[in-house]
Amino acid sequence: MESTTQSFDFPNVLNATMPPERRGVRRDHVKLMVLDKKTGETKHSTFNHLKQFLQKGDLLVLNSSRTIPAILKASLWRKGLLLSDQLEVRLAHRQNEQEWEALLLESNAEMGDVLQFSALLSAEVAGSSITNPFNTLHFNLKGAALIEQIYLLGQPVRYEYIDVPWALDYYQTVFASDPGSVEMPSAGRAFSWELLFDLQRTGIQIAYIQLHTGLSYFMDDKWHQEPFHNYEQYNMPVETAELVRKTKAAGGRIIAVGTTVVRTLETAIDPAGGSVAQAGWTNLYVHDRFPLQIVDGLITGFHEPKTSHLQLLTAFVQQDLLMNGYHEAIEMGYYWHEFGDMNLII
Structure with a gap:
């Protein structure tokens, strides 16, 4: 199924070619655009102020997979x-x-x-x-x-907008534990331990899943796979499933950190739509007509046009509102890709 997400152009200067630390910005001080999924209203801040946009009782779910030099x-x-x-x-x-x-x-x-x-x-x-x-x-x-x-x-997977062979450590999140991802689960990169502890002190809960990301670029235009052909290995732990259920029952929000977490949380559910502990392979394709059952909000980076990652965002926010936010991010000089800035859709 071809993506219907609108196309857009952004200047090459907005490709993040280096880790923020190498341009003098702490990883948890990158820019943050907050997009209201109902109204499309935007707010602009920095990632270290994330707690201002969350509530006590919310649950942040992160992907603990560690990047390998593939x-x-x-x-x-x-x-x-x-x-x-x-x-x-x-x-x-x-x-x-x-x-x-x-x-x-x-x-x-x-x-x-x-x-x-x-x-x-x-x-x-x-x-x-x-x-x-x-x-x-x-x-x-x-x-x-x-x-x-x-x-x-090995060496880490680097794409054409990266012109320096940055070390593998730059392609890790601080909380990554189990090696297996070919490409960094980059939505979690902006978190520092300091920020995670600060969020917990204010009553925001933290939990982990694991999804090992696969290779997304095949270096040859003759190969094209639809999103539902993309199988990735995941694990939904017992303690995370229990915390998701308790948070939902108490009226808290489930905030996925990355598209990989969305796929895992929306895969590991029972027939009644409740979160369950399980492991396996998922080819879940999330798009604008996908009925989200678990996830209420999303922390993610900025995605290229006509990609399945971008289309996943339209499960949270109408396409026109999303594109309005993206055009605003371009005008304000937000950086794209794994070393770029962040977007909270809530």
């Missing part, structure tokens, strides 16, 4: 013959403790081919598809040992 280099071997010595491999989705879906750039790899990443790490091409760009890789290591090697060898 770009690796390997030599490609077939039946003992070297086919390529500098193949770029982009990890896309973790399938289990030993297998990943991955994008092999400029490669016609076949099942049975071997990728040699280092003296310690290799993988066999165990599957491929003509309907998506990914190959399945079966590694010689698994679990923590595999993750350790990925961290030693």
